[in-house]
Amino acid sequence: MRGGYIITAFVLFYPRFVYGGSLGLVEDYLRNFLYLYIIYPLSLFIQHKIVCFTIILHFSSIFIASVVQLISLAFVLYLSISISLSIVSKEISCCHHNMAVKLYGFVGSNATFRALASLYEKEVEFELVTVNMAAWEHRRPRFLARNPFGQVPALEDGDVTLFESRAITQYIARKYANKGTELIMNDPLKMAIQTVWMEVENQKFDPVSWKLMEIAMHRVRGGEEVVAELEKKLSDVLDVYETRLTESKYLGGDSFTLADLHHIPNLYYLMMTRSKRLFHARPHVRAWAADLLSRPAWLKVTSMLRW
């Protein structure tokens, strides 16, 4: 904006810089007025031809200079306005671009951790906005506007608002495709296979591992029988994983993808329970779990638990 003002000021007063003495347009018009209505009629009145001729010459040169000045003034006003507007619009687009990604959730929540892992893998700058569940913040209108089901996490990226951790990870993976780890396959068939394993995590692994975690954390009651039944279900899932991991290094294919990442939070918590022996009993599952839990992006997530 300042550049525009400087140019405008310079042009308004440039006669002073260019041919000196004049204070710019105002003075020029005063002088024209003086010549046109006083000196020129006076000279006619005096009928002194030489004086008259000189005055006409002088007047016309001033008139031409004024017209040129007016045109240049209009041009520079146009320039300065367009420069100012372009700077303002640049500021708007710059702010929009830099608007931080905000993740609403809390440290410790496995669904929040899932979204956090994807943000760190993609090296996306973000702000974690803590939702105070104890203060029932997730059930207040402000948060319900972000997720009507009142659960964390929720994501805000400029005008975009999303909830459901797995939808958030997929959005991050695609939106920031050119950054960090590639988390989704490009080939349609490979992507379909990856989706199969993302579904397996959501439909088979998550429900059973979630219940085991809840029992281990004493959030829900569960006797020996319930735990044994859940562990049987988990073993069946892990048997399928063991077979799959003999075929490819990761569940979704040969590289680490969201199909693996989605497992990490529950894996992390289950490794703190007695159910970890089920993972250790299967060599490929064991190596896969160790690999996932030692990823730098995941270590950044868990470092949030220690402060």
Ligand SMILES: N[C@@H](CCC(=O)N[C@@H](CS)C(=O)NCC(=O)O)C(=O)O
């Ligand atoms: N399917 C959802 C699950 C979200 C979820 O269960 N969030 C928990 C915290 S880990 C929550 O907000 N619980 C509070 C409630 O359900 O009232 C997702 O993946 O985002």
